[in-house]
Amino acid sequence: MGDQQKVNIVFLFVFLLFGSGHGKIPPFWRDTHVTMTNLIGGPPLTVHCQSKQDDLGSHVVPFNQFYEFKFQPNFWKSTLFFCSFQWGSESKQFDIFDAQRDQDICKDQCKWDIKPDGPCRLDKKGPKCFPWK
Numbered sequence: 001m002g003d004q005q006k007v008n009i010v011f012l013f014v015f016l017l018f019g020s021g022h023g024k025i026p027p028f029w030r031d032t033h034v035t036m037t038n039l040i041g042g043p044p045l046t047v048h049c050q051s052k053q054d055d056l057g058s059h060v061v062p063f064n065q066f067y068e069f070k071f072q073p074n075f076w077k078s079t080l081f082f083c084s085f086q087w088g089s090e091s092k093q094f095d096i097f098d099a100q101r102d103q104d105i106c107k108d109q110c111k112w113d114i115k116p117d118g119p120c121r122l123d124k125k126g127p128k129c130f131p132w133k
Contacts, residue, residue, distance in 0.1 A: 032073055034097050034110045036119070037066040040087050045114060049083040049096060056081075073099050085114060092132040094119050 038045040038061040047067050048058040059067045073079040081097040095101075096119070102110055111122040120129040 030072070030108050031070040032097070032103075032106060032108060032110060033068055033070045034081065034112070035066050035068040036061070036083075036096065036112045036114050038063050039113045039115050041116075043088045046086040047083055047114075048086075049081050051079065051081045071097075073097075073103055077103055079103070090116075092118075094130065094133055 034049075036047060041063055044063070045061045046058055047061055049056045049069065051071075054071070056069055061067045069081075071079070071081070077099040079097065079099040080095060083094055083096045085092045085094065096112060097106075097110055102121070105121070105123055113120045113122060113127065115129070118129055118131045120127040
């Protein structure tokens with residue numbers, strides 16, 4: 001293989017990995033959707049999620065309704081979205097998407113039931129509940 005062919009292969013790899021340079025992720029890099037359903041009961045649930053780069057703002061979620069957002073996890077598996085949850089006089093926190101914990105399990109869709117004692121991630125194996133932070 002000649003030097004020019006090696007350069008072309010490296011260029012193609014870099015282009016596919018990082019996109020065209022217009023701030024877009026390559027088309028093979030899928031969005032991850034995070035859905036949180038309010039199963040607290042009683043007063044509405046106020047959810048405020050953010051990462052180091054993005055503040056998604058506060059959203060009021062009535063009982064048995066959901067709030068959803070989407071993003072593209074990074075290549076290094078360091079994507080983290082943390083949320084605060086408020087209802088009545090209660091205020092709790094949880095990392096709703098931690099790439100180290102969730103990326104290989106959720107793939108394109110992370111569904112959570114938000115309950116008074118903690119969030120439960122729903123997947124093929126059934127719910128896995130976590131304590132609040």
